[in-house]
Amino acid sequence: MTPQHHKDRVIIIGGGIQGCAAAYFLAKRGQTVTLLEKDNIARHASGVNAGGVRRLGRDLAEIPLSLAAMDIWNHLSDEIGDAAMAFHPSFYVKVAIDEPGHIAGMARAEALQQAGFQHEVWLDETEIRKRIPCLARNISAKNMAGGEISGGLVVEGDGWAIPWRIVRGFADAAVRNGATITEHCHVESLKRQNNMWQIHTNAGDFEADIVVNCAGAWAADLARQSGEPDLPLTAYAPMLAVTERRPQILNAVMGILGHTLSLKQLDTGQFVIGGGVRADADIHQNEAGLSIPELATSMYRAAQLFPDIAHAKIIRCWSGIEGYMPDNLPVIGRGNQDGLVHGFGFSAHGFQLGPAVGEALADLVMGQQPRTSLAAFSPQRFSA
Ligand SMILES: Cc1cc2nc3c(=O)[nH]c(=O)nc-3n(C[C@H](O)[C@H](O)[C@H](O)COP(=O)(O)OP(=O)(O)OC[C@H]3O[C@@H](n4cnc5c(N)ncnc54)[C@H](O)[C@@H]3O)c2cc1C
Missing domain, CATH: 3.30.9.10 (D-Amino Acid Oxidase, subunit A, domain 2)
Structure with missing residues (x-):
């Protein structure tokens, strides 16, 4: 069988809340986006967490992002329709x-x-x-x-939400806006060649201008493989x-x-x-x-x-x-290499942040200014 070869502007790796929310916001803004998930959407932390939608007790550096997320949670049905009823x-x-x-x-x-x-x-x-x-x-x-x-x-x-319903809601809304979601698609290698990312998976090869690394606990392995410095995840x-x-x-x-x-x-x-x-x-x-x-x-x-x-x-x-991450703050920002954006390392409190992280990742991909500062989450903070 000839391996499939797909070409996209943006490939997102990881179908948790961060990847699905990013896919949604990118697709909504007209970007050609494909999300690759090695298992199923919401199979890992994003689908099995406690569903706590919590601003309380956040690190000071995380509060603006958490408040931005809450703005989206409070109008979630505008984004993901009926799935928003899973938030209480x-x-x-x-x-x-x-x-x-x-x-x-x-x-x-x-x-x-x-x-x-x-x-x-x-x-x-x-x-x-x-x-x-x-x-x-x-x-x-x-x-x-x-x-x-x-x-x-x-x-x-x-409050609280049924987590997998929210993640599924973002995934479905992404698809309604034109995104492609491919499950059981394990990214096995990732390299930058001729100004494009070459992404090899068990389900064929992909090519993209930009890769968004939302691979959760697996993200540092992918980053390393793509040539990024080690990240302490x-x-x-x-x-x-x-x-x-x-x-x-x-x-x-x-x-x-x-x-x-x-x-x-x-x-x-x-x-x-x-x-x-x-x-x-x-x-x-x-x-x-x-x-x-x-x-x-x-x-x-x-x-x-x-x-x-x-x-x-x-x-x-x-x-x-x-x-x-060692400082319990996520990594959200551009990588050292062109066309690489990271969003991972949420240290057991990333579910509530998800909607705002998805929006911020879409901003980074499109070269726009995110609504809150991401300085505290820089991937480069560990190599400084
Ligand atoms: C038990 C538990 C309770 C929690 N409670 C809360 C809470 O109450 N409130 C809160 O805010 N947060 C909570 N969290 C944290 C929250 O669930 C996470 O921070 C958040 O879901 C992380 O989302 P993610 O998209 O980064 O990661 P994930 O949900 O892990 O998604 C990453 C995805 O990437 C995929 N992937 C990895 N490598 C590859 C590859 N090479 N190719 C293709 N796909 C790949 C994985 O299969 C996975 O599905 C809790 C977590 C747990 C586990």
Whole structure:
């Protein structure tokens, strides 16, 4: 069989949220774009994450991008149609259960005010309890140093989404606007020749003016192969658990200041529990590990906030392969070589950013000014 040979202006590698959102924004602006995905759309981190649409607690450098993303989330049906119904805005709260958490929360609220950001506010205990009446009174147990809830940081309008539906929504919207998406297409080599990228895959050869590297935890391998300097990307497997259905008691997404926890209750009544707990990942075998003892620490914390959770059966645990950078900030920017743009390394908090990252990657491809500065995310920051 003669290998297929395709020619495009832009090839995106990776069908996670970043790649699909970039494909959508490029296609919407009339670019000829093909996305190549080695497995299925949303097969990895983007489809199996906790779906937290969270501005709360972002690194200061990431806040403008996160706010830009929220603008898109708030009008998502204009971009991806009915799939946007998979986003459930509510509010996000991180409560203080001990003195270090209280001090850190107050300091954070103050620092953000001083930096001119209004979205994170400190609410006292009475306000928090008014909004979440089922919250436990006395929090002191295994794995918890605390006692009483003394208040918390809140962001109105943050919430959660069913992640794979959102990613699929961007992919479908990209196709409606003229993009081509090819699944089960593994990019095996990538080289720049005669001012074009030559892309060799298991499903034929491709040629493009510009390559956008949205290959998640696999992205540094691709970058290296294309001749870029080494980028310090490490793969891990953040973990989650989901319970059986329980009566509705939680209308927010919750965390604890100074302790790792992410907790939400879906509209089915099920609790999704995780946040910050991770196992090993093997990118070559496509394998994400699971450590039940580690994950149990999140379950204990969740059950201390809401004693009912202690009675809820865990029905499934899982993890996904995610790429982390040493400074926990993503890599978003032009590579050293002509026609190469990177968008990866989201360090377990890239889902909420996705819509704005897709838009920014489209800007970079088209030589336009992104709506927020990407300086903190420069791929070159590690070689300086
Ligand atoms: C369990 C878990 C919980 C999380 N919770 C949250 C949360 O609540 N909120 C939040 O904001 N973020 C969260 N995250 C992080 C978020 O999911 C990721 O940051 C984000 O999905 C990364 O998107 P991506 O498109 O860069 O990567 P991915 O989704 O990994 O997509 C990259 C794609 O590239 C493909 N690919 C790789 N190499 C090749 C190749 N050579 N050829 C073709 N295709 C290739 C892969 O198959 C993959 O599908 C969580 C992550 C996990 C795993």
